[in-house]
Amino acid sequence: MPHRLAYSGTPLDRAAAKRDDDAWLAAQTAENPSVLAVWQDQSLIFGADSDHTDPDAAVISGAAAQDMLRADNAIFLGLKDGAPVFALDLSDLTEQAALDAVGHGHGHGPDGDVGFVDLRQVGPLLDQPTGSMLAFARGMSYWQRRHQFCGICGTKTRSNTGGFVQQCTSADCGVDHFPRTDPAVIMLVTAEISDVEHCLLGRQPSWAEGLYSSLAGFVEPGESLEVAVAREVMEEASIEITDVEYRASQPWPFPSSLMLGFRARATTFDIDVGEDELEDARWFSRDDLHERMRKDAADGKLSRSDSIARWLINDWLNEGS
Numbered sequence: 561m562p563h564r565l566a567y568s569g570t571p572l573d574r575a576a577a578k579r580d581d582d583a584w585l586a587a588q589t590a591e592n593p594s595v596l597a598v599w600q601d602q603s604l605i606f607g608a609d610s611d612h613t614d615p616d617a618a619v620i621s622g623a624a625a626q627d628m629l630r631a632d633n634a635i636f637l638g639l640k641d642g643a644p645v646f647a648l649d650l651s652d653l654t655e656q657a658a659l660d661a662v663g664h665g666h667g668h669g670p671d672g673d674v675g676f677v678d679l680r681q682v683g684p685l686l687d688q689p690t691g692s693m694l695a696f697a698r699g700m701s702y703w704q705r706r707h708q709f710c711g712i713c714g715t716k717t718r719s720n721t722g723g724f725v726q727q728c729t730s731a732d733c734g735v736d737h738f739p740r741t742d743p744a745v746i747m748l749v750t751a752e753i754s755d756v757e758h759c760l761l762g763r764q765p766s767w768a769e770g771l772y773s774s775l776a777g778f779v780e781p782g783e784s785l786e787v788a789v790a791r792e793v794m795e796e797a798s799i800e801i802t803d804v805e806y807r808a809s810q811p812w813p814f815p816s817s818l819m820l821g822f823r824a825r826a827t828t829f830d831i832d833v834g835e836d837e838l839e840d841a842r843w844f845s846r847d848d849l850h851e852r853m854r855k856d857a858a859d860g861k862l863s864r865s866d867s868i869a870r871w872l873i874n875d876w877l878n879e880g881s
C-alpha cells in the first residue's frame with residue numbers, strides 16, 4: 561500500500577449513540593471542549609497568511625470555546641482522548657467578525673498568523689488526524705448551512721441531535737433532514753499495450769496546464785458502483801472496461817463527496833474524449849509517469865498528493881517496481 565489517504569482515519573470517537581442525549585451533550589460542553597471554527601467552508605488555521613509551510617489547526621479551547629458553544633448550531637464531532645470536539649459554522653458573520661468571535665481579531669495567535677483558509681490549500685501539509693477532523697468539520701458545516709430550510713415544505717429548520725439533524729419546525733411536517741454524502745467513483749483503468757502496462761489518465765479544460773489525473777464521476781440514482789465506473793469511463797474516454805475492483809475510499813468534503821476508488825481493466829484501447837467532459841485522455845506507461853514526476857515543467861503534473869487519484873496512481877506504480 562502507498563501512503564495512507566489524507567482526510568481518512570480519525571482520532572475521534574464519534575459517540576453517535578449519545579448525540580440525542582441533550583443532558584449528556586450539555587455536560588460535554590461544560591467539560592473542557594474544543595471548537596473547530598468554520599467560516600464559509602474555510603477552516604481556522606495557524607500559519608494562515610504565510611506560504612503555508614507549517615500550518616496547523618487553530619483549535620479554540622477553554623472559556624472561549626464554552627462561550628462559542630452557546631450558539632444553537634454547534635456540531636458535536638466526537639471525543640478526542642475523552643474530551644469533546646465541536647465544529648461551529650460562523651458563516652453568518654463577516655470574516656472580521658468571525659475572527660473576533662474566535663479571539664483572533666488581529667489575526668495573530670500563539671503560533672503565528674491565524675485566519676480562515678481553504679482546507680485544500682493546506683491539506684497536504686497537515687498530519688492525518690488533523691486533516692481528517694478539519695475535513696469532518698467542513699463537511700458537516702457545509703451540509704448544515706445548506707439545510708436551513710426544509711426541502712419538503714420550505715419552513716425553517718433547527719439544529720438537533722448534536723448538529724446531526726436539521727429538523728423542520730413546521731408542526732404539519734416536522735421532517736428530520738440528515739447529513740448527506742455524495743458517492744463519486746474514481747478509477748484507474750489499466751491495459752497492456754504493445755506488451756507494456758499502461759494506465760488511462762485524462763484532463764479537464766479547467767485544470768492547471770498539463771495536469772493529468774484518473775477519471776472520475778458521480779454515482780447516479782439506480783446505479784451500482786460497478787455500473788457507474790463503466791459508464792464514466794465510456795462517457796469520458798469511449799473505453800470499454802471489465803474487472804472493476806474496489807481499492808480504497810476517501811472522504812472528500814470539497815464540498816460533500818465520498819470518493820470510492822477502483823481499478824478496472826480496459827477491453828478496448830482507442831480513446832475518444834468527445835466534446836463534453838475531458839479535453840484530453842492518454843495511455844501512460846509507468847516510465848511515462850516516473851518521467852512526469854521528475855519534471856517540474858508545465859506538462860509534468862499529476863494529481864495532488866492528498867488525493868485518492870494520486871493514491872491510485874502510486875499504488876499502480878508500486879506494483880511495477
Ligand SMILES: [Zn+2]
Nearest residue numbers: 710713728733
Ligand atoms: Zn418541512
